[in-house]
Amino acid sequence: MDAQVTLLDQLFDAGLLIDTGVDGLYGRSGLFEDVIARFDALITSFGGQDGAEVVRFPPGMNRAHFERSGYLKSFPQLAGTVHCFCGDDGAHSNLLQCLETGADWSADQQISDVVLTPAACYPLYPMAAKRGALPAQGRLFDLMSYCFRHEPSRDPARMQMFRMREYVRMGTQDEVIAFRKTWLERGRELIGRLDLPFEVDVANDPFFGRAGRMMANSQRDQGLKFELLVPVNSAVNPTACLSFNYHQDHFGSVWGLKTASGEVAHTACVGFGMERVALALFRHHGVDVETWPASVRAALWG
Structure with missing residues (x-):
């Protein structure tokens, strides 16, 4: 049996993930959520002292902002839009008939002003730009959101809906490069505390x-x-659990973000795949958290 399916079946059997009948769309148990919460707190223990502004967006974002961001140009295969019924009584009757016969009922669905958020930081840039030029020291944000990417898979580490925690730095080129360098070092230490094998x-x-x-x-x-x-399903194809990204001046140019001196702002982010790290923990330490190494339990539960 395929290794990915075996891991997924183990997670289902342990009740950690709940099968919905759609690949990549799962419920989570209370224990799974507790591990997520503990990992979230561990992230904050590394980054909380930096004074980031905490912002939490919903899993949907403004479609006009999404289109302007350029995401659809680069990743149309991953995007998810929200369509809604906008018909009249006649269209509703047709909808009911389609449901009764099993026919396609989507003809009267129209695209709404909401798209599913592809990454936690995408709603941030237009919000920051509305504030005007960055202060002299730039800005730092702490984000988390459910995100969507249309890539159905039996690989449990490749969910269609998942949570992403991010720190986003806006400022000069030197400031954001230094930020990313700092988090490359912190990321290694953070995952090391969880006794997980990794490479960058x-x-x-x-x-x-x-x-x-x-x-x-x-x-x-x-x-x-x-x-x-981190190897989750395979040592040959390990899973990206943290991502360290330097966007150069892309988002600064798109949204008119300026530094205090009037130059186009640069941005960088570090992203944490919350479910992926939890899956890595269950994969390497077992589905019974009581048997996890004492050092890992101390890192998460204190």
Whole structure:
């Protein structure tokens, strides 16, 4: 049996994940949620002293902002939109008939002003830009949101809906590069406390199409993205559990973000895959948290 399916079945059998009948869409048990909460607190113990502004967005964002961000140009295969019924009584009768016969009922669905959030930071940039120029020291934000990416899979580490915790730095090039360097070091220490095997390597985003392959190569060549990889399903293809991204001035240019001196702001972020880290813990330490190493339990539960 495939290793990914075996792990997923173990998680189902232990009641840690709950099968919904859709690959990549799962319920979580109370124990799974407790591990997430403990890991969330561990992240804060590393980054909380930096004085980041805490912001929590819903799992949906403004469609106009989404379109302007450029995400749909680069990752159309991952995007999720929200469609709603906008018909009249006749359309409703047709809908009821379709439901009765098992026919396609989506004809009267229209796209709404909401899309599913693809990454926790995407709603942040227009919000920050509305405030005007950054203060002299730039800005630092602490975010977490449920996110959506349309890539159904039996790999439990590749969920369609998942949580992402992020710290986002806005400022000068030197400021955001220093921020990313700091978190590359912190990320290693943080995951080390959980006694998980890992490596950090240069990476690229899953840009779409032939032009996307060129963008991916450029991203790797410039070292704009690093990932902290932990074997979850396979040692051959480890899973990205933390991501360290330097966006250069992309979001600054898109949203008109300026530094205090009037230059286009640069941005960087560190992202934590909350479910992925929890899965890595259950994969390497077992489904019974009472048997986890004492050092790991101390790191999470104190």
